[in-house]
Amino acid sequence: QKEVEQNSGPLSVPEGAIASLNCTYSDRVSQSFFWYRQYSGKSPELIMSIYSNGDKEDGRFTAQLNKASQYVSLLIRDSQPSDSATYLCAGASGGSYIPTFGRGTSLIVHP
């Protein structure tokens, strides 16, 4: 099993809908989690970090972590065409400075 897995997509949602991006992980990367957004031709940009079970909200973004089920998700409310990008999930273990990145999920928000 890969350490961090994401569906490559694309995930297509209409403008204004909730986009739900999911990521599963192995025990090896089970402490802290990060969501990055990468526009085509650009470098990744940190959106959210989450360290404990439950939800963390920041504007239109909500990160959800469920350590029992080993998944982390990112919800984007009121999706906009400008949210169209690849979303990378990353996880790190407690003793490592090096996060493991998933391959990313492509999100398309159509008007």
Place this chain on the structure above:
Amino acid sequence: GAGVSQSPSNKVTEKGKDVELRCDPISGHTALYWYRQRLGQGLEFLIYFQGNSAPDKSGLPSDRFSAERTGESVSTLTIQRTQQEDSAVYLCASSISSTSRGGEQFFGPGTRLTVL
């Protein structure tokens, strides 16, 4: 404040030549990472520097790849005898020194390397 900067932004070279890529991290960020991203692919970890500690070179794909960093300043990634499969975007990222927050990375704009 200034973000992570990288130079050059684009590099075209001939197979067999050596190239040197530069990264200037955010001031105060003791951790520095190099990644490679091939077209349409995910991030491939190459090397990690933390202050004056020995770097973690576990991601370097071959001995043609090397990197240096002096203290908490600029880093250079060197690829010797470049091959066509080295063509990719090379990304540098920096973060504060923390096992948990090390994943909160700030990326530079990358260097697009094309090996002809």
